[in-house]
Every structure is written in structure tokens, then in C-alpha cells.
Amino acid sequence: MISTANIDKLIPDFLMESGHFYVVITDVEGKIIKGNRNFERIAGSSSKKEFWKYLSINAAEEFAYSLELMLSAPKITRHLLLEHPIVSDQQFSQIWWEFSVITTPDMDISGIIGVGVGMQFLEQEMPWNNLVDVLGFGKITLDSNFLVKANDEKISSWFSNDLNPWIGKSVLDLPCLEGGKDLERVIFQASVENKPTCFLIQTKDLEIKSFASLLVKAPEGYHLFLVPKEVASAHGTLKPLVKPALLESLAEATFVLDMNGKLVQQNNAAKNLGRIWKGRAYSEGHVLSFPNQTNRFNKLQKAIDDAKIGKEADVELKMLMPDKEFAFWRASARVLRTEDGGFEGMLLSVLDITSLRHELIQLYRENERLRDLALSPSHILRGPLSTIMGILELIDPKQLDDEGQKLFGYLKPLSEELDTTIRQHAKKMSAFI
Template identity: 55%
Template structure:
């Protein structure tokens, strides 16, 4: 926590700074509640946001990033090598990310570059002065197949894995012993590792090439959409289209707006469509997506408490998308906002409850006094009345019984209705 060499950051799932060490204050004197991306150059912002999406979609992965911090340029450097990983609660809900960084100046001055293998997780290839392979470490062997491709004493660009990369020899005349290493992006012919971060340094025998594959390529969106744009525009409400791996490949404008409500920003195409920071809230939807990948359609209702303490409701239909051979291609999610209809229904239910109370009230209100009146009539002695009063009294008792019977019948009808 007291280190001036290392930067320590704890941020929430949106990248807002929550905790930090003294070294991190060099990026901003008051970083609390600021977005980490606000401390980065524009190019590094894009790289960080991309990695944040990846980590939230796959919490087990770690991301190694070289990010540029303009605030450090006064100290003679601006690049910081970061390692980010996800922080989870005991219930395995994602609560944020943690990042540990070290300035490139510190690495260059105080640490031999060949220690990158141990410290930063790079794989190492040793090349001679003509860029022919001399050796490689176990990490390189776990990512590629040097034996099968017969790397030994062959030129880097002559092997299958790196045949698409032709520019490394253009970098070599610029490198002299004692120069700073060259950082660049390499393309690989491997589908699993199409893009690699690379660092080239001078050694006594020739060069050291340090490589770190990207976890997921940038071009993750399939070239051919599962649903044509014309067909997509005909759907009402919110539409998400996932491929068979669960990645979001298409969405309409309503879907982007819904993403801002659910997540704070639109969901990114090319990434897994999931809810790592709130899986319980969307457990029914995630289960329905799993069922759709098995060929089963589901209709369900989603309910969410909004910041204004009112509930919002959505009706969702999740269906599998199959090709002409009935093979699963993806999942269609169509969502309709039913908040207004639900609110109207709830209002009608409240009004019905009130009407029910009003309908039952007369029976309770009238039968009490009427029962008392009938009890008094039973106690009265007709022999003490005059002839005319006795005549009226004899009419009063049947009328009271008739009124009591009418109230009872009305109460039964109301009970049947409600």
C-alpha cells in the first residue's frame, strides 16, 4: 500500500475507483469515485473498456494491459503495465475489479527484461540476429506447436504461426544494445490466438521476443448476421440476437436503450450476453437462454425495482434460431415493456378492491341496526296499544323481516360476484 513503484486499484464493475494505494495518487491526487478511464489517454481508454467487458463476461480470466497515463509524463514515463482480475463475493457475484500496475520506467531501469517471463506472464522466444529461432519456453509451447511446425533454425516469418507477420525485420535496424524495447502488435495464423502483444529487445545472441496472446480477438462479430437488418426492423419492442455461444451479435435501438436502463450503458456486440454483477436479478432470463440453446422456447416476465422505488415490468420471449437443417444457430430475445399495462392493471385491481368494500359495506351497516329493531319489536306488547297503533305495529314486523331477507339476498349476490 505504501509503494511508490506499484499502483494498486480497486474499482466497481463500471470502472469507478473505490480503493487505491499511495502510488496510485500519482495518477490523480483525488481519485476516489472517478472513472479509471478518465486517467488514461484516448487509445488506452478503448483498450481498458474492451478488457473490462471481457472480464465481466468471463470472471476467471486475467487481463494484462499496457496503458498510457498522461499524468505520469512529467516523471519521464507514462506507460504502466497492469494486471487486472475480477473480485467476487462469497456468493460468486461480481463486486468489482482489482488492478496492480508497475511503471515501464521501473521495469526498464530496475529489472532485466528477460524477467518478463516470471513477472508479467509473457512467453519468451530467443532469436538470432537473422531472426531464426534459437529457443522458446514452456508458455510458448502451450500456445503454439513448435515441434510440429519445425521452428528450429527457421526464420520467424517462415513458420506457419507467424507467416502473416512481415514487419519485425523492419524494427531490428532501430534497435541497439541499451535501447528501450519495442512494443507492438503481432498477428498469428492461429485462430485461438490471432492477436498478440509483443515486446522485442536486443540480446547478446540476437533478440528476445516476448509474447502475450489476447484472450479474445477484437473482431468477434460474425460477418453474416443471423437475422437480416430488414427483418430485424420489423420486430416490435426490444430485440437481442445471440449466436450459439451466447455472444450478442445483433440488437436494435430499443435494445441499446434497455441496456442503459439495466446496465447503465448499451450491451456491446461481440461479447457474452450475461449479467455478472447481478445474476440473481436476471436468473430467469439466463435460464431461459440456456433452454433456448437446447431448442426450447420460453415466455417470462421480468420485474425490477427502479431508482424511483417503483417497479418496472417486461415480458420476454426467448426462442432458438435454427438453420434450414434444424441446427441451432442462435437465440432470439424479444422484450416488451409492460410497465404501463401492469400499472393500469394494478390500478384496476385497487379500484376493484375498493368497490368490493363499498358493495359489502351496506349489508354490514344496515343489518346491525335492523337486527336491533327486530329484537325490540319482539319485546313490545301489543295488548297495551290502541286499536290503530296495534294495526300499524302488525304491519311493521313483517316489513322488518322482509327487509332483512332482502339484505341477506343482496349480500349473497355480491359475494358471488366478487
């Protein structure tokens, strides 16, 4: 995780001009903000375009998963081998990337930075041992018969505190790696071709279930480089908490979460809502959180946190959309209970009330105009009437003839009656409005 107040000045000048390293900065939705000269050879003028558009299909899926993972857990770093299609010869350029989250000094997520190095450069111009320092790999040293000779501290921390039993054993006989068909195939291929080979190692009985791996020829035998690679939970392993048919029958966008906040189920309306809020549906199997839009979703996040401890809540969200118009949603967080009354999850329902809100705003504006229209006569009439009453006070009836005194006697009471009527009308309208 990297903290900076100015994301545009994050990349040093030497990296911007580098011909060896690829550097890219994206926003929280994966749209490219900035890339260095080397990256522009792949993407050209890529500003405001999605990073995944410059990847193969499989690589794009891997990047999308990693982006989701990093936004839900900003402190992690992701190491990925991604394939970038080259238009000229329809081949793939493989680049090892390291992605980290960028935050503001206030700890709001502002983007993602990726630093990569081409496989061809690694093979031809850079010692393989530098993978340990540059991209965070661990290294196992093998002899020419693929027997373990040594390993570094990262390997020790990932597998065990004491790896002495590994020394002298075939890498195929290591208990945690035993039975890996990919490893057998790669070893056979390496012994024949002596070419660097990337593959995936699935482990046994370890917290880290899989590693991105690279086997390369070395003067003393071989080097096996490993880096942890988290694999998304299979959707089939998530226990449904709500019957799918019932979930789809709900008109509101509905998310079903477990008590840790992990998204277990969602209906189609919820998937569409995800596309509105973040550009794509939220991924099942991941914690439903909104780290990149804290200010917009702080009420919703608090409702989810409260539901984790059994406290239900209703909140309203207001967001400024790309079309410069405000949109509104009403969200309800409800606890799902087991038959014995315990908590097993939560139901997050979100209803779009934008049209209703706009109607209420329009009604409020119309009421304001009606109020102005209702009160206007009082203001319009009382001004001139007060002037007339003031003039009447200045007139001396004794200076008028008999007919004038008679008319004056009618005029003054009528003006006072009109003043009283206007005051009463204004009072009634004020109370009504």
C-alpha cells in the same frame, strides 16, 4: 477469478499504501469502488466514477472490450497495457494491468480487481525478468543478432510442445511469426535505440491469434516478452441471420443470437435496452449473458439456454430501477430454422410493458377500493340493524297500548325485511367482485 465475501477488504494494507503498484476495484459496470494511494495520484477522488474516464480513447475501448469478455467468461485473466492521461504535461502514463473477476462465495460476480505496475518503474527499478512472475508473460531469449537462444514453459504451451527447431533461428524466420511488419520495425528500432518497445504480434495457424509483446535489451542480447491478447471478432465476419431492414422494422428490442448464444445482430431498440440494463449496448461478437445480475436475469438466461436446444419460451422480467420504481419487460425466445428444418440461431425479442403493468396495478388498486366501497354498506348497516332487532326482541307488546302494539306490529317485520335485503345485497356484491 477471486472469491470473497467482503470486497472492501480484498486489498491488503501494504498494497493500499504501495508507491509502486496501482490497485483498483470496480463494479461490474466499470465504476470505481476503491483504489490504492498510488492509483489516486492518477484519478484523484474517483469513487463511483468510471475507470475508463482515466484512460486514453484507445485504451478505454480496449478496457471496455476486456470488461465485456471477463464478465462473459469469469475465469479468464486480462493483461493490458493502458495509457492514462496526465493532466499536468498532457503526456501518457503507460501501466501494465492484470484484471481478474471477483465473485461472491455463491459464485455471483461482484466486481473486477486490477493490479498494475508503471512502465517507468519496470524500466528503471524492476528487473524485466519479473514480468514473467508478476504479469504472466512468457519469455523468449534472443542473442544480439536476434537469434533464439531459449524460451520458457509458457511459450512452449502457447506455440508448440517442442520448440527445439526454434533454437538458432532468427525470430523473423519463425513460421508462426513470419512476415510480421511490426516485428521487423521493432527489431530495427531496438538495434538502433536499445529502448524497450511494446507492440502487437499477429500469429499464423495458432489458436491464439495475437500477443501483446515487449522487446527489451538484456546483457546476453534481448528478451521478447509475450502475453496472449484476444482480439474481438470483426463484425463483418458474423453471418447475418436476419435481414437488417427487417430487424430494424421490429418495434421490440430484438437480439439475434447464434446457437452458441453469441450476439450476431441487434436493432437500435436492443442497443437502447442494453444501455438501460447495463449502461451500454451489448457487444456483437460476444456471448449474450448476464453473469453480474444473475437474480434479475435468471428467467431470461434460462429461456436462452432452452432455445439452444430448440425449446421456445416466454418470460416476464421485473427489475427495481435506480429511480426506485419497478420496470417490467416481456421476453420471447424463438428458434431460427434453416430451410431443411435445422437450427441456425435464435431470436430474442424484449418488449417494455412497464406502462401496461403500472396501469394494471392501478386498475387492481381501484378495483380493491370499489370492492371496499361496495361491501361497506353491508358492514355499516348490519351492525346498527342487529342492535335494533335485538331491542325489538326485548319489548313485550302486551305492555303497549293499542296504538303502540299496532306500530310494533309494523316495525318488526320491516326490520327483518331490511336485514334480508342487506344480506342478499352483500351476497350479490361478493359474487360480482
